[in-house]
Amino acid sequence: MDYDLNYAKKALYIMAPLAIMVMYTEGMLIPSLPSIEREFNVTASQVSWVISIYLLSGIIMNPIAGKLGDIYGKKKILSIVIWIYALGVTLTGFSPNFIALIIFRAIQGLGLAMFPLAFSLIREEFPPNLVPKAQGTISAMFGIGSAISLPIGAYISQTLGWQYTYHTVIPLVIILAVLIIKEIRESRIRLQGYKIDYIGAGILGISLVGIIVGTTEAPSWGWTSPSTISLLTLSIVLFSVFIFFESKVKYPLISVNLLRRRNVLISNLAAVVAGFAIFMAYQSLTYLFEEPTPIGYNLDIFMTGLSLLPLALIQIIGAMSAGRSISLKGPKPILVLGSGILVPTYFITSLLVYNGSSTPIELIILISSISMLGAAFLNVALINLLTFSVEREVMGISTSINTVFRLIGGSLGPAIAGSIMDTFTTAIEVPVNYNNHLTYVVTNIPSDYSFSVIYIISGIVAVIMTILASLSSNITYKKLSTSK
DSSP states (O other), X not given: OOOOXXXXXXXXXXHTHHHHHHHHHHHHHHHHHHHHHHHTTOOHHHHTHHHHHHHHHHHHHHHHHHHHHHHHOHHHHHHHHHHHHHHHHHHHTTOOSHHHHHHHHHHHHHGGGHHHHHHHHHHHHSOGGGHHHHHHHHHHHHHHHHHHIIIIIHHHHHHTOHHHHHHHHHHHHHHHHHHHHHHOOOOSOOOOSOOOOHHHHHHHHHHHXXXXXXXXXXXXXXXXXXXXXXXXXXXXXXXXXXXXXXXXXXSOSSOHHHHTSHHHHHHXXXXXXXXXXXXXXXXXXXXXHHSOTTTSOOOOHHHHHHHHHHHHHHHHHHHHHHHHHHHHHOHHHHHHHHHHHHHHHHHHHHHHHTTGGGSOHHHHHHHHHHHHHHHHXXXXXXXXXXXXXXXXXXXXXXXXHHHHHHHHHHHHHHHHHHHHHHHSEXXXXXXXXXXXXXXXXXXXXXXXXXXXXXXXHHHHHHHHHHHHHHTSOOOOHHHHHHHO
């Protein structure tokens, strides 16, 4: 197959900023979660819906958009999806209440389907030996987006309100949408005679909503209450029904045949645990920085953004170096290394946060930055392990399925983290200015034990991730070029 490297690089430079755009928006939102919680008078587990519903709608949309892209053209579907994202961003910035915020975030989450479509378009245009570097560049853009959002977005959020960061991103979304429509070529490979499995999408969505509702409401219902147990059990049964249904339907939402391939199965299972651990740990870190002393560090949104900035910078370095290393060694060694880094750093963090704010914040930032380095290695290796293991004809649906599994873990992680923070709390006195008189009120906040539990769970999940990574089969671009 002939490759036009000049066009391939142009396509990369146009679509890679999609990651900057999304991470600028999300990187601002995460430090603002505690203030959103206070503004709308909701709990930590309820505010986790701001992230979970965004990821959940992305879960449902990704395989549908990926399959539509394989059938009708990836550029065509990508163009539609990015305008949906623009609508969601615009509406979210004008949310009048918490319910509206959740609805608008769900619309915004549909736009997450742009990434597997963009990855697939780039994968089609680059020769195999340059694909890891291209994927590493895209992953580095996530870090650049975070690096921009954390100081700038956090400052805007603190001084004007989190809504204004959404307003500032709208022009960028429109510019990228126009560039994609005008400059990106349509995909050359299409699937014929396929239909969309909307029934499967419905079953998957209902089962995941049940799991998230169950974990979110468990602190108020009780973890052992009949309501919690019955809802979680029903949701797991529904998810099992979904897997069985997908094995029987003619045009499945998620191809069970593809999942029978070792690397495809491992990359998707690994995506679940990676998304779960990374999202859970990252959300908890934000709360830890902003909670009052002696539990947290009592930082405002802007200082929290600055404190998280080293994590974004290390993500850029890790993603770029991972891309180069994968070109030489294949994805498996980098996958094992990345997941292996997460194990000790998460367990060490669980010990550090148990001491509350008596642990120097610089040490927390250092260990968390090392964790982000492992996460960067992990994410770049996962997508390359997958794309090196499937044919071009199913690239769109394969990358979409991988995104679905990653988002399943990502949507469960914040929900469970929020539940743990609502379950294990401690009462402290906080100063309040009332009628120009300083008084103290007692309030419940997440305890240091809750943060420690979250990181212990993340560490256990990282161990599972390392085991899965070691079971994968390595493949390099040289093997790929001789077999396809």
